[in-house]
Amino acid sequence: MYSVKEVYYTIQGEGYHSGRPAVFIRFSGCNLWSGLEKDRDKAACNFCDTDFVGIDGPGGGKFISADELATHAASFWPHTSKSKPYVVCTGGEPLLQMDDDFVIAFHQARFEIAIETNGTVLPPDGIDWICVSPKIGSELIVEKGQELKLVYPQNNGDPKQFENLDFEYFSLQPMDGPNRAKNTDKTLFYCRTHPHWRLSLQTHKFLGIP
DSSP states (O other), X not given: OEEEEEEEEEEOOSSTTTTOEEEEEEESOOSSOOSOGGGGGGSSOOOOOOOOSSSOSTTXXXXXXXXHHHHHHHTTSOTTOOSOOEEEEXXXXXXXXXXXXXXXXXXXXXXXXXXXXXXXXXXXXXXXEEEEOOOTTXXXXXXXXXXXEEEEOOTTOOGGGGTTSEXXXXXXXXXXXXTHHHHHHHHHHHHHHXXXXXXXXXXXXXXXXX
């Protein structure tokens, strides 16, 4: 059984694959925050701006099998497209629910599978693109993948502490919120002075798309 907040088709707005059409699956639940405002101050991650509570979002629900969820996700991909379907699994924390059956079912449905994870739960084998977004203060156990995307700045967080991990690409993304302009300036300066890092912007927010 998979609990999913929402499923939708959009353009990836951030990170290495920014601009790429994708089906997004937002899984319910997270291990670093309940998703309830009353718990935010005590949460291991207290800057999340995503609603991942429940299964009542567009395209969401409970899916009894990985095959059922893969068929549902495939219905969002344009049937006229000759390109390989691309799914981004996010949350919350998608790795609380993703398993071997999920990977097998989505590959059988021809999907290229990407995840956006906080890196505190080990992934099943076979995921095509692993993007880890570390949350300072939590235990990072996923130390290799395709992209490490750090929200910046975070209290007591220095990007240098991640530079020796086994990722192909390293991205800094300005923290959203009331200090977004100041955080963007800080991120731009850091990327200029530390070219190991590339800039990631949440372009979907500028464009007003999901």
